[in-house]
Amino acid sequence: MQGVIGVYSRRNVALKALYTLYGVQHRGQESAGITLAGDRSLRTIKGRGLVSKVFDERYMKTADSDKYVAVGCASGESSEGELAPLFLSSGKYRISLTLDGYIPNRGSRTNEEAFGACMVAKLRSNGVKTALAETMKELENAYYSLVVAVHDVETNRSSLMAARDPRGVRPLYLAEGQGELFVTSESAPIDVLENMGEIIGKRRDFKPGSMITMDEEGLTERQVLEPRPAHCAFEWVYFGRPDSVIEGRSVHEVRKNLGHALVETHGLRKLYATEKGPRKDMVVIPVPDSGRSVCTGVAEALGQPADEGVIKNAYLGRTYIIDDPAFRKIASDLKHNIIRETVGGKKVIITDDSIVRGTVSESVAKNLRIAGATEVEFLVSYAPIFHPCFSDPADKPLAAAPYEGLSLEEIGDRVAEGLPSIDKVRYNSPENVVASIGLPRSSICTMCISGVNPFEEE
Numbered sequence: 001m002q003g004v005i006g007v008y009s010r011r012n013v014a015l016k017a018l019y020t021l022y023g024v025q026h027r028g029q030e031s032a033g034i035t036l037a038g039d040r041s042l043r044t045i046k047g048r049g050l051v052s053k054v055f056d057e058r059y060m061k062t063a064d065s066d067k068y069v070a071v072g073c074a075s076g077e078s079s080e081g082e083l084a085p086l087f088l089s090s091g092k093y094r095i096s097l098t099l100d101g102y103i104p105n106r107g108s109r110t111n112e113e114a115f116g117a118c119m120v121a122k123l124r125s126n127g128v129k130t131a132l133a134e135t136m137k138e139l140e141n142a143y144y145s146l147v148v149a150v151h152d153v154e155t156n157r158s159s160l161m162a163a164r165d166p167r168g169v170r171p172l173y174l175a176e177g178q179g180e181l182f183v184t185s186e187s188a189p190i191d192v193l194e195n196m197g198e199i200i201g202k203r204r205d206f207k208p209g210s211m212i213t214m215d216e217e218g219l220t221e222r223q224v225l226e227p228r229p230a231h232c233a234f235e236w237v238y239f240g241r242p243d244s245v246i247e248g249r250s251v252h253e254v255r256k257n258l259g260h261a262l263v264e265t266h267g268l269r270k271l272y273a274t275e276k277g278p279r280k281d282m283v284v285i286p287v288p289d290s291g292r293s294v295c296t297g298v299a300e301a302l303g304q305p306a307d308e309g310v311i312k313n314a315y316l317g318r319t320y321i322i323d324d325p326a327f328r329k330i331a332s333d334l335k336h337n338i339i340r341e342t343v344g345g346k347k348v349i350i351t352d353d354s355i356v357r358g359t360v361s362e363s364v365a366k367n368l369r370i371a372g373a374t375e376v377e378f379l380v381s382y383a384p385i386f387h388p389c390f391s392d393p394a395d396k397p398l399a400a401a402p403y404e405g406l407s408l409e410e411i412g413d414r415v416a417e418g419l420p421s422i423d424k425v426r427y428n429s430p431e432n433v434v435a436s437i438g439l440p441r442s443s444i445c446t447m448c449i450s451g452v453n454p455f456e457e458e
Contacts, residue, residue, distance in 0.1 A: 001027055001028060001076045001100060001170075001239060002024075002027055002028035002073050002074055002075040002076050002077065002084070002100045003021070003023075003024025003025065003026070003027035003028055003073060003074040003100065003184075003185045003186075004024070004071070004072070004073050004098055004099060004100050004145055004146070004147050004172075004183075004184070004185050005020040005021050005023075005024060005070075005071065005072045005073070005147065005182075005183065005184045005185070005189070006069075006070065006071045006147035006148075006149075006160050006162050006181070006182070006183035006184075007020060007069070007070040007071075007160070007180070007181070007182055007183075008068060008069055008070075008159075008160040008180060008181040008214040008215075009068060009177070009179075009180040009181075010068050010179065010180075011180075013067050013068050013069065013070050014034075014036055014059070014060060014063030014067060014070065015060065015063075016070070016182075016193070016198070017034050017036070017070035017071075017072050018034065018051070018055055018059065018060075018072075019189075019192065019193060019196070020182060020184055020189045020193065021034065021051050021055075021072045021073075021074060022051055022052075022189075023184065023186070023188055023189025023192055024184060024185045024186060024189060025050065025051050025074045026241060027074060027076060027100070027185055027186075027239065028073070028074040028075040028076030028077070029049075029050055029074070029076060030048065030049075030075050030076055030077060031046065031047065031048045031049065031054070031074075031075045031083045031084070032046065032047065032049065032050065032051045032053075032054040032055065032072070032073065032074045032075070033045065033046025033047070033054070033072060033073055033075075033084055033085050033098070034046070034055070034059075034070055034072035034085070035070065035072065035085045035087075035096035035149045036063060036064065036067040036069070036070050036149075037067060037068075037069040037070070037096070037149040037150070037151050037158035038064060038066040038067035038068055038069065038158055039066050039157065039158070040064075040066060040156065041094075041151065042087065042094050042095075042149060042151050042158070043064065044085055044087060044096055045059060045062075046083045046084070046085065047083070048083070050074075051074055069149045069150075069158045069159065069160045070149065070160075071085055071096060071097070071098060071147040071148060071149045071160070072085065072098070072147075073085060073098040073100075075098075077111075081108075081109060081110040081113055082110065082112075082113070084097075084098040084099075084110070084112045085097060085098040085112070085149075086098065086110070086113060086116050088116045088119070088120050090120045090123035090124060091123060091124065092152055092153050092154045093123055093128055093150060093151070093152060093153070094150075094151040094153060095116075095119070095128070095148055095149065095150050095151070096148070096149045097112060097115065097116055097119075097146065097147065097148040097149075098112055098146075098147060099111055099112060099115060099144040099145060099146040099147070100144065100145045100170045100172075100185055101143045101144030101145060101146070101165065101169070101170055102142060102143055102169075102391035103115055103139060103142045103144070104141055104142060104391075111144070115135065115139065115142070115144065115146065118135045118138055118139060119131055119132060119135045122134045122135055122138075128150050128152075128159075128161070129161075129211075129213060129222075132148070132161060132163060132211055133211060133222065133224045136163055136165070136209075136211065136224045136225060137224065137225065139165075140166075140225075141455050142165060143165040143167055143168075143169035143170060143391070144163070144164070144165050144170070145162075145164050145165075145170045145171065145172035145185060146162060146163045146164070147160070147161070147162045147183055148160070148161040148162065148163075149161075157215065157216065158215075159213055159214060159215035160181060160213070160214040160215070161211065161212065161213050161214075162174075162183045162206065162211065162212050163210070163211040163212075163224070164206045164207065164208050164209065164210060164211075165208065165209070166208050166209035166225040166226060166227055166228050167208060167228050167229060167231075167445070167454055168206075168208030168209075168227070168229050168230070168231050169230055169231065169232050169445060169454075170185070170232065170235070171185055171186055171205070171231070171235055171240070171244075171246045171247070172184075172185060172205070172206035173185070173186055173190065173203070173204075173205060173206060174203065174204055174205070174206045175190045175193075175200050175202070176200070176201050176202045176203070176219065177198060177199050177200050177201060178199050178201070180198075181214040181219060182200075183206070183212075186240060186241055186244040186246065187203070187244045187245045187246070188241045188243045188244040191243065205246070205247055205248070207221075207223065207227065208227040208228070208229055209223060209224055209225035209227045209228075210222060210223045210224060211224055228454075229247075229442075229443035229444075230443065230444070230445040230454030231246070231247055231439065231443060231444055231445060232444075232445050233382075233433055233434070233437060233444050233445060233446050233449075234354075234382070234448070235251075236251050236254040236255070236436075236437050237254075237255070237290070237353050237354065237381055237433070238290045238353040238354060238382075242255065242289070242290075242292070242293050249437055249438055249439065251293070252293045253293075254293075254436050254437050254438070255290070255292075255293030255294045255296075255297065255353075255381060255436075256293050256294070256296050256297035256300070257297060257435075257436035257437075257438075258294050258297060258381035258382075258428055258432065258433070258436045259293070259294040259295065259296065259297020259298040259299075259300070259351065259379075259381065260297045260298075260300065261428055261432040261436055262294075262297075262298060262301075262351075262379045262380075262381065262426060262428055262432075263297075263298055263302055264301065265408070265426075265428065265429060265432060266409075266426050268298075268301075268302060268426075269301060269302055269303070272302060272304070272349075273302070273303060278303065278304045278305055279304065281345070281346055281347060281374075282304065282346055282348075282349065283307050283309065283342060283343060283346045283347075283349070284299045284302065284304050284305070284306045284307065284349045284350075284351070285306065285307055285308060285309035285310060285342065285343070285348060285349070285350050285351070286306070286308075286310070286350070286351045286352075287310055287336075287350060287351065287352040287353075287364060288310060288311070288312040289312065290352075290353040291350070291351040291352045291353055291381070294351040294353065294379070294381040295351040298349065298351055298379055302349075304349075307342050308339060308342065309338060309339050309342040309343045309348065309350070309368070310336050310337070310338060310339075310350070310364060310368075311336070311337050311338075311339060312335055312336060313334065313335050313336070313337070333363055333367070336363070336364055336367065337367075338367050338368055338370070338371040339371075340371040340372060343368055343371050343372060343373045344371060344372030345372055345374060346372075346373060346374060347373070347374055347375040347377070348368055348373040348375065348376050348377065349377050349379060350364070350365075350368070350376065350377070350378055350379070351378075351379045351380075351381065352364075352378060352379075352380055352381070353380070353381050353382055354380060354381070354382040354385060355378070355380055355384075355385070355399050355400070355415060355425065356385055356398060356399065357396065357397055357398065357399055358399040358415065358418065358419050361378060361419060361422065362419040362420070362421055362422065365378070365419065365422045366421040368421070369421050375423045376421060376422050376423055377422075377423055377424040377425075377426070378416075378422055378424070378425045378426070379426050380412075380425060380426065380427045380428065381428055382427070382428060382433060382449070383427055383428050383429055383430045383432070383433050383446075383449040384400035384403070384404075384408075384411045384412075384415075384427050384449065385398050385399075385400055385401070385448045385449055386398065386400060386401050386404040386448070386449060386451065387401075387447060387448050387449075387451050388448065389447060389448055390447055390453050390455060399415050399419075400414075400415055400427075402414070403415070408427055409426075411427060412424065412425040412426050412427055413425070430446055430449050430450050433446065433449070434446065
């Protein structure tokens with residue numbers, strides 16, 4: 001996963017690209033890069049680390065004033081290949097591209113390298129717009145949110161292009177200003193730009209299966225492939241910023257809905273409510289950050305105030321992608337600390353987005369016990385994860401996988417048995433997840449919890 005951005009602006013494009021890239025930093029912390037393009041050339045600056053590390057004050061000092069196109073990424077993939085954005089050359093075109101997605105059957109190449117190789121092959125006998133469209137058609141079993149900077153060496157002009165696969169697995173957002181265009185993985189960075197004084201007119205989700213071009217003649221859009229939406233449910237549950245709106249659905253509101261659904265599904269209000277009001281011996285807390293909105297929903301539904309009990313070290317990245325269990329546990333211990341005054345002597349109802357392998361959940365629960373919690377009950381906003389994502393077929397242990405076919409409560413009980421610091425685990429159902437998002441079931445990918453592969457279901 002990574003965050004991608006594209007900007008077309010005749011005013012301070014380098015600065016606007018940097019601001020927008022900061023807005024998608026949560027989608028990747030391994031490396032960052034920006035390509036700037038104008039009337040003379042393409043220029044790329046990239047490196048390993050956070051956006052703030054790669055782009056210091058020297059970036060603005062060296063950003064050429066003639067540039068008006070920018071594409072960039074904050075990558076979450078650690079790769080031995082070339083860091084994105086990827087530079088490619090074919091005939092009269094110099095291009096730089098990056099994408100958030102998955103290109104199957106790519107061998108040892110990165111996703112950018114695989115997409116770029118296909119596009120370069122098309123460029124040998126086609127213009128750049130046709131080449132991109134033909135690449136989209138050929139990679140029918142890929143998914144991507146793509147941004148491309150194109151420099152035509154014959155005309156000495158540059159353009160911004162972007163495309164999204166027909167299933168729209170990963171989000172992509174489009175905003176138009178005064179002769180400007182912004183493309184970004186999520187909507188929240190556009191809000192930030194507006195707050196900083198940027199004038200934004202039209203804004204919307206990028207249409208699945210479409211491609212756009214922004215150049216000196218304006219914006220053009222082409223529907224290359226028929227949309228067959230299969231938006232990843234985990235975007236609302238975990239990946240997305242809570243202040244983003246994805247496919248018209250507020251991430252924060254969806255997570256609150258998931259919290260309400262948990263309380264209703266498991267009858268928790270009846271179980272924990274008292275005639276005297278909120279219980280003093282119980283506290284509802286989130287695992288930050290994606291558990292916070294869920295916690296708000298649970299607290300609302302229970303009539304029990306929420307509090308902060310787990311504090312996250314903001315300088316450590318996301319830990320679920322770490323493969324080694326021992327290192328993942330150490331990373332979790334470093335990342336999370338407990339407010340003892342909040343949880344000491346109390347039953348702790350803690351909300352989290354998911355339990356994948358259970359290592360991080362057990363680490364947090366263990367630390368809650370050390371801090372004096374008398375009981376620890378995990379409310380999981382997502383459903384039990386039984387299957388690896390089709391784009392990540394690695395054989396990794398999934399905590400709930402052995403119990404597929406059991407009832408929701410039985411699965412929670414079995415998972416809790418394997419996590420000694422946790423008394424209970426309560427999951428949402430797949431139906432609750434879909435209902436909380438509020439989009440048609442047919443337009444949401446839930447393969448990891450349902451086993452239905454959108455690339456096989458036509």
